Amino acid sequence: MSAAGTYTPKPGAAPLPRMIAAQAALETKMLLRNGEQLLLTVVIPALLLVLFSAVDIVDTGKGEAVDFLAPGILALAVMSTAFTGQAIATGFERRYGVLKRLGASPLPRWALMAAKTLSVLVTEVLQIVLLTVIAFALGWSPHGSPFAVLLLLILGTAAFSGLGLLMAGTLKAEATLAAANLVFLLLLVGGGVIVPLDKFPDAAQAVLGLLPISALSDGLRDVLQDGAGMPWGNLGILAVWAVVGLGAAGKFFRWE
Numbered sequence: 001m002s003a004a005g006t007y008t009p010k011p012g013a014a015p016l017p018r019m020i021a022a023q024a025a026l027e028t029k030m031l032l033r034n035g036e037q038l039l040l041t042v043v044i045p046a047l048l049l050v051l052f053s054a055v056d057i058v059d060t061g062k063g064e065a066v067d068f069l070a071p072g073i074l075a076l077a078v079m080s081t082a083f084t085g086q087a088i089a090t091g092f093e094r095r096y097g098v099l100k101r102l103g104a105s106p107l108p109r110w111a112l113m114a115a116k117t118l119s120v121l122v123t124e125v126l127q128i129v130l131l132t133v134i135a136f137a138l139g140w141s142p143h144g145s146p147f148a149v150l151l152l153l154i155l156g157t158a159a160f161s162g163l164g165l166l167m168a169g170t171l172k173a174e175a176t177l178a179a180a181n182l183v184f185l186l187l188l189v190g191g192g193v194i195v196p197l198d199k200f201p202d203a204a205q206a207v208l209g210l211l212p213i214s215a216l217s218d219g220l221r222d223v224l225q226d227g228a229g230m231p232w233g234n235l236g237i238l239a240v241w242a243v244v245g246l247g248a249a250g251k252f253f254r255w256e
Contacts, residue, residue: 027119049073070135071220072193077127082160090168091176144223155238156216162245169253187213212241
């Protein structure tokens, strides 16, 4: 304070944690206001869970269909937000120069990516709560360790985030839009989300089992449906995808 009743301005950037939190809040609000993203991340997984639990379309084996479907739909929700939604949104932000402008702001680029990751996690929490409520209403009876489930979800988020950012940072926005939606559909059908992997030929099972969506859905199913212990094999597959995806995204991501 320079004199009574007057204050000396103190220009400068806000503390880094506050900047990250503010950017994460903005990213989350933008996502929740986007009708197409809500369709992809909330409406489609919820409809698939209700439809395939109520109607005997796919042979899900012994027990209630919802016990098989709920873990796979949770995995699909993670993929839809961390991979598909993030890839499309980031790709168009890159095209319109938003990332370039944000990269020149006081917010470091790594902090921007951290804010996007926080936004993804917040959205996933909302998805998981909603889908869990729906699954319980359909008669779901989960088992197993909550810690194992949490670890699977975190590693799955890391794996899909890395792949989504890699796609958004290397392809044009239109190509990212098409490729992300195509991958979403292909993994929905062939990733063990709704159709059990043992319905595919043996040679295909060996390949499909190495996909991140298969590792996440099978790991969640082992824990929540069968009450198994820590699914180390599936965790290992997700960890490899996370390291490769995030490492490649960090190296090849183009901001312009």
